[in-house]
Amino acid sequence: xxxxxxxxxxxxxxxxxxxxxxxxxxxxxxxxxxxxxxxxxxxxxxxxxxxxxxxxxxxxxxxxxxxxxxxxxxxxxxxxxxxxxxxxxxxxxxxxxxxxxxxxxxxxxxxxxxxxxxxxxxxxxxxxxxxxxxxxxxxxxxxxxxxxxxxxxxxxxxxxxxxxxxxxxxxxxxxxxxxxxxxxxxxxxxxxxxxxxxxxxxxxxxxxxxxxxxxxxxxxxxxxxxxxxxxxxxxxxxxxxxxxxxxxxxxxxxxxxxxxxxxxxxx
Amino acid sequence: xxxxxxxxxxxxxxxxxxxxxxxxxxxxxxxxxxxxxxxxxxxxxxxxxxxxxxxxxxxxxxxxxxxxxxxxxxxxxxxxxxxxxxxxxxxxxxxxxxxxxxxxxxxxxxxxxxxxxxxxxxxxxxxxxxxxxxxxxxxxxxxxxxxxxxxxxxxxxxxxxxxxxxxxxxxxxxxxxxxxxxxxxxxxxxxxxxxxxxxxxxxxxxxxxxxxxxxxxxxxxxxxxxxxxxxxxxxxxxxxxxxxxxxxxxxxxxxxxxxxxxxxxxxxxxxxxxxxxxxxxxxxxxxxxxxxxxxxxxxxxxxxxxxxxxxxxxxxxxxxxxxxxxxxxxxxxxxxxxxxxxxxxxx
Numbered sequence: 270x271x272x273x274x275x276x277x278x279x280x281x282x283x284x285x286x287x288x289x290x291x292x293x294x295x296x297x298x299x300x301x302x303x304x305x306x307x308x309x310x311x312x313x314x315x316x317x318x319x320x321x322x323x324x325x326x327x328x329x330x331x332x333x334x335x336x337x338x339x340x341x342x343x344x345x346x347x348x349x350x351x352x353x354x355x356x357x358x359x360x361x362x363x364x365x366x367x368x369x370x371x372x373x374x375x376x377x378x379x380x381x382x383x384x385x386x387x388x389x390x391x392x393x394x395x396x397x398x399x400x401x402x403x404x405x406x407x408x409x410x411x412x413x414x415x416x417x418x419x420x421x422x423x424x425x426x427x428x429x430x431x432x433x434x435x436x437x438x439x440x441x442x443x444x445x446x447x448x449x450x451x452x453x454x455x456x457x458x459x460x461x462x463x464x465x466x467x468x469x470x471x472x473x474x475x476x477x478x479x480x481x482x483x484x485x486x487x488x489x490x491x492x493x494x495x496x497x498x499x500x501x502x503x504x505x506x507x508x509x510x511x512x513x514x515x516x517x518x519x520x521x522x523x524x525x526x527x528x529x530x531x532x533x534x535x536x
Numbered sequence: 537x538x539x540x541x542x543x544x545x546x547x548x549x550x551x552x553x554x555x556x557x558x559x560x561x562x563x564x565x566x567x568x569x570x571x572x573x574x575x576x577x578x579x580x581x582x583x584x585x586x587x588x589x590x591x592x593x594x595x596x597x598x599x600x601x602x603x604x605x606x607x608x609x610x611x612x613x614x615x616x617x618x619x620x621x622x623x624x625x626x627x628x629x630x631x632x633x634x635x636x637x638x639x640x641x642x643x644x645x646x647x648x649x650x651x652x653x654x655x656x657x658x659x660x661x662x663x664x665x666x667x668x669x670x671x672x673x674x675x676x677x678x679x680x681x682x683x684x685x686x687x688x689x690x691x692x693x694x695x696x697x698x699x700x701x702x703x704x705x706x707x708x709x710x711x712x713x714x715x716x717x718x719x720x721x722x723x724x725x726x727x728x729x730x731x732x733x734x735x736x737x738x739x740x741x742x743x744x745x746x747x748x749x750x751x752x753x754x755x756x757x758x759x760x761x762x763x764x765x766x767x768x769x770x771x772x773x774x775x776x777x778x779x780x781x782x783x784x785x786x787x788x789x790x791x792x793x794x795x796x797x798x799x800x801x802x803x804x805x806x807x808x809x810x811x812x813x814x815x816x817x818x819x820x821x822x823x824x825x826x827x828x829x830x831x832x833x834x835x836x837x838x839x840x841x842x843x844x845x846x847x848x849x850x851x852x853x854x855x856x857x858x859x860x861x862x863x864x865x866x867x868x869x870x871x872x873x874x875x876x877x878x879x880x881x882x883x
Contacts, residue, residue, distance in 0.1 A: 425632065429629035432616070432623070432625070432629065433625060433631070433690075434631070435595075435615070436622065436691070436700075437617075437642055437643035437646060437694060438617045438620070438643055439642075439646055448633070451633035452631070452632055452633050
């Protein structure tokens with residue numbers, strides 16, 4: 270097939286943009302395992318910096334995982350009933366509420382964090398505990414859970430399914446657990462991965478909400494780059510990648526529509 | 537089939553329904569559905585037939601004052617899950633997260649039926665609907681006709697007191713609709729269960745119903761057997777909605793109905809009739825004998841087994857009649873018609 274100059278120009282541009290984005294990632298990872306980055310990779314590879322990160326910042330990793338899981342629990346408990354209620358009642362009020370839920374994503378994290386500090390900063394125990402960060406994270410990630418569950422609930426004929434179940438004798442809770450929850454499992458899974466990933470990576474808001482004793486992984490990362498050797502910061506980035514990439518892959522995998530076989534109309 | 541259920545009689549008294557936005561879906565309605573009969577709610581969309589069914593089911597509450605009685609017992613305040621009625625929906629409403637067998641067994645599972653009895657009953661339902669091979673399929677692997685069979689099996693598995701069907705065949709194509717209609721008819725007669733069937737399709741209503749209620753704008757237009765409704769429509773709306781009805785204007789004079797196109801002998805004519813109505817099958821082409829009406833052919837549709845003719849006799853609408861297929865008819869040909877006096881009626 271003959272391809273014109275335009276094709277090669279576009280290909281070249283695409284490859285350039287990809288390289289522009291990917292090269293820093295590769296360099297950063299390489300820097301994390303190089304003995305002395307100023308001397309280049311000729312100086313040899315080492316896991317010393319990764320161990321140093323583990324020694325110095327182990328706590329931030331565990332705190333981030335802990336907050337992400339707590340955030341997930343919070344968004345599940347709040348988000349699924351919210352999405353269910355929004356799916357059941359489609360009126361002006363529910364639509365306004367849906368828009369309102371998205372506000373924390375639209376408003377800069379900085380503003381949300383400041384508002385939290387101004388309002389609850391005086392509550393000593395709360396301000397210094399990790400649950401202060403958790404509140405910020407739930408505010409920020411809740412819309413992603415609600416949206417993703419709501420999308421699935423809107424796609425199925427929820428009303429008829431529930432009426433069908435009720436006609437067979439199912440009470441409200443039986444309908445919720447037997448019919449509603451299993452049928453929005455895809456949305457819950459997708460939402461969950463989104464929430465965990467966002468919570469793990471959240472820096473903006475967490476930077477203001479944290480205390481020296483409640484540093485999360487991204488905050489620790491900024492800290493490492495600012496105050497320690499470049500190699501340690503880079504090794505830290507490597508650790509972050511190792512945690513976040515499997516989640517991103519899982520999200521992508523779940524996002525793909527499962528092919529389903531349809532029978533031809535019979536008889 | 538060991539399906540001896542005591543059929544349920546359903547009575548509605550003064551059941552009206554006004555929706556939250558103020559729309560009056562149903563005028564106060566009194567209705568008695570006899571035990572064991574197939575009762576069809578028929579009418580165009582928006583006539584209140586589905587609302588009536590949903591009130592019977594317990595999915596809608598009638599306005600204050602309306603009462604729903606099951607065998608004389610007031611169930612108005614009971615929610616649908618307590619009423620033990622089987623429901624079949626136009627959209628099937630099968631649970632996508634369960635297999636065919638799990639769908640059918642769901643009602644029994646809620647009733648805490650022991651596993652062995654549940655399996656046996658599900659097997660019985662699968663074979664009754666002739667879908668044994670589909671037991672382990674997922675719902676999205678079924679065709680429309682198969683889905684509706686599963687929906688019927690699921691509704692009947694719990695031995696409901698009555699079966700309520702909301703346009704169950706509307707989503708299917710014409711051929712499948714006919715096949716499944718016959719199957720549903722056989723099933724309902726064999727089970728002897730009280731069935732309330734909502735449809736907008738008059739042919740379906742006539743074929744299935746022991747009795748039909750024709751509804752219009754939230755009100756009952758007529759209740760009767762299919763024969764009553766077809767042969768003795770109570771209103772113009774019913775006459776037009778059920779089958780094709782010809783109408784000619786004129787007046788009664790000496791045992792005949794006189795129109796601008798001729799006069800039709802009508803010994804039993806009501807003296808004040810200003811309009812005579814008759815079905816296409818009561819019209820014949822006057823080959824021998826004097827025609828009652830004279831007109832011109834305005835359209836001829838060859839249908840294979842017969843030809844459908846539209847004949848202008850000077851009224852607003854042409855008369856519709858059917859003729860043998862072998863003859864040729866041409867637009868503009870004059871034609872003489874005879875009307876069977878037994879088929880004449882007026883309102």
